[in-house]
Amino acid sequence: MSSERSTLITARPPGLVDVLDRILDKGLVIAGDIKVSLANVELLTLQIRLLVCSIDKAEQIGLNWWRYDTNLTTRAERAEAENVELRERLTELEQEIKKLAAANIAAARESTEVVTSRRAGRKANKKRRNK
Numbered sequence: 683m684s685s686e687r688s689t690l691i692t693a694r695p696p697g698l699v700d701v702l703d704r705i706l707d708k709g710l711v712i713a714g715d716i717k718v719s720l721a722n723v724e725l726l727t728l729q730i731r732l733l734v735c736s737i738d739k740a741e742q743i744g745l746n747w748w749r750y751d752t753n754l755t756t757r758a759e760r761a762e763a764e765n766v767e768l769r770e771r772l773t774e775l776e777q778e779i780k781k782l783a784a785a786n787i788a789a790a791r792e793s794t795e796v797v798t799s800r801r802a803g804r805k806a807n808k809k810r811r812n813k
Contacts, residue, residue: 709735709743 696704711733718726733745740746748754750761 705734706736707739709733709739 711731713732714730716726716728716730717724733740735743749757
């Protein structure tokens with residue numbers, strides 16, 4: 683019993699460094715809602731979500747906003763410029779699709795008119811033959 687007691691006494695509780703290391707390694711999520719109501723009328727709702735973890739853990743779970751934050755990196759400026767370029771290209775492609783669709787509609791109308799005129803011509807020829 684004395685050996686058990688001595689190991690319990692000598693084993694120190696986890697210190698702040700150990701706790702922080704574990705939190706950063708595993709992550710810690712704190713979530714809460716604050717609602718302010720007056721006479722059963724909700725006036726204000728605050729949703730608070732806090733995630734404390736290491737950068738490695740954040741990237742592992744898919745959080746990497748700091749890579750693209752314009753206040754933190756220049757890579758974000760390049761990403762924004764690329765986004766603008768892609769939006770412009772998308773607009774150009776949409777306009778081209780509209781032009782092609784309009785051309786297809788016009789071609790379909792023209793082909794319908796040709797078929798209609800051929801049918802009318804055939805009917806006229808049949809009437810001439812029958813007379």
